[in-house]
Each structure stands twice: as structure tokens, then as C-alpha cells.
Amino acid sequence: MRKVLLYSGGMDSWLIDKIWKPDIKLYVDMKTRYSEEEIKRLPNDVIIEQLDLGKWERDDAIIPLRNLYLVMLATNYGDDICLGATAGDRVLDKSPQFAYKASDLLSFLYTKQHWTEERKINVNLDFKGMTKKGLIAKYLQEGGNLEEAVNGSFSCYHPEHNQECWQCKPCFRKYVAFKMNGYDFGSRIDNIVKNYLSENIIPDILKGTYGRADEEKDIMEVYNKLCVKQ
Numbered sequence: 530m531r532k533v534l535l536y537s538g539g540m541d542s543w544l545i546d547k548i549w550k551p552d553i554k555l556y557v558d559m560k561t562r563y564s565e566e567e568i569k570r571l572p573n574d575v576i577i578e579q580l581d582l583g584k585w586e587r588d589d590a591i592i593p594l595r596n597l598y599l600v601m602l603a604t605n606y607g608d609d610i611c612l613g614a615t616a617g618d619r620v621l622d623k624s625p626q627f628a629y630k631a632s633d634l635l636s637f638l639y640t641k642q643h644w645t646e647e648r649k650i651n652v653n654l655d656f657k658g659m660t661k662k663g664l665i666a667k668y669l670q671e672g673g674n675l676e677e678a679v680n681g682s683f684s685c686y687h688p689e690h691n692q693e694c695w696q697c698k699p700c701f702r703k704y705v706a707f708k709m710n711g712y713d714f715g716s717r718i719d720n721i722v723k724n725y726l727s728e729n730i731i732p733d734i735l736k737g738t739y740g741r742a743d744e745e746k747d748i749m750e751v752y753n754k755l756c757v758k759q
């Protein structure tokens with residue numbers, strides 16, 4: 530079975546590529562507000578397809594049924610399709626039920642008939658149970674290099690001069706995940722993240738409105754260490 534990873538360009542897909550070792554990395558250019566920035570940084574061996582779903586993008590960046598479109602497109606490249614979902618993802622089109630139902634529907638549509646051989650499609654959510662911190666730990670266990678992962682992955686919403694800003698959601702989540710795996714970012718980035726956390730994230734955690742219980746403990750631990758360091 531050819532393995533296809535739907536590659537978003539962010540930290541999760543960078544790590545899953547190293548761990549899962551797909552045959553094909555597929556990036557779908559959906560013409561969203563982040564597409565241009567993401568495309569600039571894709572590794573050379575990523576295949577780019579276009580599907581203009583950006584026109585359906587809502588203000589909260591959700592594109593209804595996004596992952597159903599993506600797995601349909603990916604069947605043109607292989608049968609084992611990994612969505613790259615991790616534990617932080619809450620939308621239903623990254624759920625185990627979705628993976629089961631989509632695999633069932635797509636395999637049905639690829640039943641042997643006049644235009645196709647029999648194909649069994651598997652929508653793969655192997656990484657669904659893993660946090661970003663856990664993904665890094667697994668990558669390291671398999672001989673990965675921490676420095677290479679920090680520099681190779683990029684998830685920033687507001688890059689400045691092609692550098693990560695360290696004060697947007699994906700940047701601080703990357704920071705926390707690598708910090709929990711022992712990476713030292715240095716005092717300049719430490720300070721930026723500490724200020725970002727204290728203004729934007731810690732108040733929500735303390736009020737109980739942050740909404741990502743699996744990450745809160747790590748964020749608090751990292752934040753408390755940053756405060757002690759001052």
C-alpha cells in the first residue's frame with residue numbers, strides 16, 4: 530500500500546514524515562490566508578495540488594468538510610492516507626469515526642468495476658492519540674535530532690523576515706513541546722514567549738476557558754520555570 534501523508538507544512542507534519550516515512554507527501558493548496566507562507570517553506574519532495582477551498586474558509590479558519598475533500602484527492606496517490614491529526618485537534622473530520630466512515634465510503638467507491646481495480650482505502654489516524662510533545666519524544670527515540678526538528682519545522686502565523694515570531698498560537702505550542710523535551714531556546718525567545726503567555730494564555734487557563742486540558746499542565750510548568758528564571 531502506498532503511504533500518502535497530507536502535509537500541511539507545520540510542525541506535526543514535519544515530525545510525522547520522519548516517524549511514519551510516507552511514500553508521498555502531498556500538500557493541498559487551498560488558497561487560504563496561510564497558503565502562500567506555507568508553500569514557500571515546503572521541502573522539495575512535497576507534491577503540491579490545488580483545490581480552491583479558501584472561498585469557504587470561515588473567520589475562525591475552519592473550512593467545512595476540509596479533510597473529506599483532502600482524503601478524496603489523496604486517493605489519486607495512494608491507499609494508506611495519513612491526515613496528520615494529533616491530540617490537539619478537536620474538529621469531527623479528524624475523529625476516529627470520520628477515519629472509519631471515510632475509509633468505508635472510499636473503499637466502497639473503489640470497488641472493482643469497469644473503470645477500477647479493487648482498492649482498499651485506509652484513512653490513517655495513527656498519530657491522533659499523540660501530543661506534540663509525544664511526537665517529538667517518539668522522533669527522538671527513533672534517532673531523530675532535536676536541533677534539526679526545531680529548525681526544520683515551521684508553524685508560525687505571523688513570520689517576520691522569514692523568522693518565527695514566537696508570539697502566536699502555533700509558535701508558543703511549538704515552544705512548549707520542544708521545551709518539555711529539553712530544548713533550550715535561549716533568553717531572547719524565552720522572554721518573548723513568557724510575555725506572550727502571561728498576556729494571552731495564562732489568564733484563560735486560570736479562568737478555565739483555555740479548552741485544551743491535555744496541554745495546560747505543560748504550559749503551566751514551562752511558564753512557571755520561565756518566571757523563576759527571571
Ligand SMILES: [Zn+2]
Pocket residue numbers: 684685686687688693694695696697698699700
Ligand atoms: Zn509565530
